[in-house]
Amino acid sequence: MFMAQEEPGLALGLSLGSGAGHHHHHLPQPKEAVPLEPYLSLSLAGAGAVKREEEERALIYCSDDLVEGYNSSGGGGSRKKLRLTKDQTALLEDHFKEQSTLSHKQKASLARQLNLRPRQVEVWFQNRRARTKLKQTEVDCELLKRCCETLTEENRRLHRELQHLRALHHHQHHHPAAAFFMPATATASVCPSCNGAPPAHATDRPATKRSFFATKSAAC
DNA sequence: AAAGCTTAAAAAGTTACTTCA
DNA sequence: GTTGAAGTAACTTTTTAAGCT
Structure with a gap:
């Protein structure tokens, strides 16, 4: 389903009527009210050259935003992009x-503190959640890779051991007296990477996407 | 109670822009 | 000055969950 976005131009028109009241979850609600004042970036005392540059960038963006909007579909102008200042990012x-x-x-309050639109705060949180998830996926992937390497190595070791035992068995068959000198090499019975824990799938139903890595990291 | 519809919010995916090596 | 990769703000589309009929 297509969801209408909060257009800056539209917001200007709508913001006169309703305040930023609290709405009930999942009930039809009017478009979020947007404050009328210009959206300026944070200006803090003792700002250095870099900070001033950042603020100027945000200021330019914001004034354009108010006057003509920033959607690429509008008026041939390309979409402009704000870089949040370090202070804004830190608070977020x-x-x-x-x-x-x-x-x-919370969104409205944070937006007021940062002199941003609530929509900008919302987008930042959406993107931040996506970044967190991506990072976690990379970590999980790395974990699985290491787990795979460990198991492959273990598999190789067990194959070698099996070969050795078969050779011994063959030798004993032809020279029964040699059984007295059999070295104690047959040691492995449990996957060391799983540390003796029963495999997750032995008792569980097929793991959901969410629970998969939880069980995986417990075992390996 | 179950099915279908509607809605808002979040996730997923994409685009466009900035920065930096 | 140019280029390509990485990072990210802003956007669109899809999925999910809850309420209502």
């Missing part, structure tokens, strides 16, 4: 650490 990160999703109230 702080909130993300506490909670990876936001209520309407």
